[in-house]
Amino acid sequence: MTRHAAAAERPELQQGFSPAHLPFDADRVRADFPILQQQVYGRPLVYLDNAATAQKPRAVIDAISNYYLSDNANVHRGVHLLSERATGAYEHARTVVQRFLNARESREVVFVRGTTEAINLVAQSYARPALKPGDEILVSILEHHSNFVPWKMACEATGARLRVVPMTDAGELRMDEYERLLGDRTRLVALGHVSNALGTINPAAEIVRIAHARGVPVLLDGAQAVPHMPVDVTALDCDFYAFSGHKLFGPTGIGVLYGKAELMNRMPPWQGGGDMISSVTLDEVRYNTLPAKFEAGTPDIAGAIGLAAAIDYVNGLDRAAAAAHESALTRYAEERLSDFDDVRLIGRAAAKAGIVSFVMASAHPHDIGTVLDREGVAIRTGHHCCQPLMHRLGVPATARASLAFYNTREDVDRFVDALARVREMFA
Numbered sequence: 109m110t111r112h113a114a115a116a117e118r119p120e121l122q123q124g125f126s127p128a129h130l131p132f133d134a135d136r137v138r139a140d141f142p143i144l145q146q147q148v149y150g151r152p153l154v155y156l157d158n159a160a161t162a163q164k165p166r167a168v169i170d171a172i173s174n175y176y177l178s179d180n181a182n183v184h185r186g187v188h189l190l191s192e193r194a195t196g197a198y199e200h201a202r203t204v205v206q207r208f209l210n211a212r213e214s215r216e217v218v219f220v221r222g223t224t225e226a227i228n229l230v231a232q233s234y235a236r237p238a239l240k241p242g243d244e245i246l247v248s249i250l251e252h253h254s255n256f257v258p259w260k261m262a263c264e265a266t267g268a269r270l271r272v273v274p275m276t277d278a279g280e281l282r283m284d285e286y287e288r289l290l291g292d293r294t295r296l297v298a299l300g301h302v303s304n305a306l307g308t309i310n311p312a313a314e315i316v317r318i319a320h321a322r323g324v325p326v327l328l329d330g331a332q333a334v335p336h337m338p339v340d341v342t343a344l345d346c347d348f349y350a351f352s353g354h355k356l357f358g359p360t361g362i363g364v365l366y367g368k369a370e371l372m373n374r375m376p377p378w379q380g381g382g383d384m385i386s387s388v389t390l391d392e393v394r395y396n397t398l399p400a401k402f403e404a405g406t407p408d409i410a411g412a413i414g415l416a417a418a419i420d421y422v423n424g425l426d427r428a429a430a431a432a433h434e435s436a437l438t439r440y441a442e443e444r445l446s447d448f449d450d451v452r453l454i455g456r457a458a459a460k461a462g463i464v465s466f467v468m469a470s471a472h473p474h475d476i477g478t479v480l481d482r483e484g485v486a487i488r489t490g491h492h493c494c495q496p497l498m499h500r501l502g503v504p505a506t507a508r509a510s511l512a513f514y515n516t517r518e519d520v521d522r523f524v525d526a527l528a529r530v531r532e533m534f535a
């Protein structure tokens with residue numbers, strides 16, 4: 109692996125991302141998140157559902173509220189001052205995302221509703237027109253439904269076939285199978301960068317390198333990666349990269365599709381309406397250039413501004429120290445759970461990001477979640493929008509604690525104490 113490729117996979121090797129020498133001060137950053145200061149059921153909230161959605165720092169809330177208090181107007185249309193300000197802030201947000209992902213050009217950043225919409229855009233506009241019967245799309249068994257169902261739909265509409273890369277029992281992608289399944293008929297690889305259900309960090313740069321060696325483009329679902337590690341789409345060389353604002357400490361309703369300009373220029377628009385056209389007559393519609401071509405209608409202006417504020421906030425942290433803090437907490441939680449003889453950890457990949465998924469012999473995940481909630485501890489239970497993965501694991505559901513940099517050892521202790529309570533109740 110080249111240093112460049114290694115850097116794309118190992119955040120700590122990236123430029124300006126030096127190993128942390130100082131411990132991360134989670135208590136200090138917690139103070140930036142007003143929602144974490146509350147009590148639930150008379151106890152301080154322990155929020156361990158960050159993979160579902162992360163909490164928002166005051167800076168994000170203020171950016172959105174300031175926009176509505178002083179700049180609110182529609183973008184790209186008005187000649188008046190407010191519209192100029194709103195347009196400026198919206199396009200500035202695009203530049204913030206471009207730098208965050210290290211994309212070459214800001215027109216390669218398309219604002220969408222979230223990861224789901226980003227993937228659907230590529231499935232509808234890139235895959236569907238290109239797919240022929242017998243062609244193949246390659247996903248993995250680890251995928252979230254939003255990186256599975258859109259491809260299944262595109263395959264069903266065109267006669268193409270969805271191929272699925274299996275995983276090891278530890279939850280790691282079978283790279284040997286990946287190479288084997290990547291064949292002459294593969295038209296696109298669509299893989300998660302980090303698994304939401306197990307936390308597995310896939311070797312993204314390696315995945316792209318192998319696919320490109322066979323001329324196959326790659327989409328990476330980065331929903332669970334961007335909150336935990338710096339992502340450099342130029343170093344990764346991926347063709348598409350999707351993520352959601354709300355998992356990155358930004359607002360809901362906004363997300364990003366990064367796509368290489370040479371690919372996106374060739375793709376037809378997928379939604380028609382305002383802003384995506386350059387001219388319309390009764391006989392002919394001419395489309396706008398990137399990125400407007402893919403942003404029909406009034407966008408989520410406040411959302412883009414909030415997302416930029418979230419990125420500014422995250423960029424202000426020592427990300428290496430934050431990642432080290434999250435890994436230490438994940439290991440600590442796993443160690444403490446190993447004291448429970450009726451708990452089975454699910455997902456033991458060597459490279460993991462902030463997820464502790466488990467089942468308990470004595471209690472159904474839903475009961476675990478309900479008891480923990482009453483103890484003031486918020487976790488997620490269910491299939492995590494990964495039913496094919498649950499099927500592979502032979503479980504209907506898991507309980508999942510997912511960590512962010514603002515979580516502390518006390519949070520983990522409260523979580524483990526609450527699990528002891530579950531055992532008392534159900535064993």
Ligand SMILES: Cc1ncc(COP(=O)(O)O)c(C=O)c1O
Pocket residue numbers: 159160221222223224225252254255300302303304329331332352
């Ligand atoms: C890995 C992964 N991909 C895609 C999604 C979908 O994201 P959204 O619902 O924000 O579109 C999620 C959300 O949980 C996810 O974890």
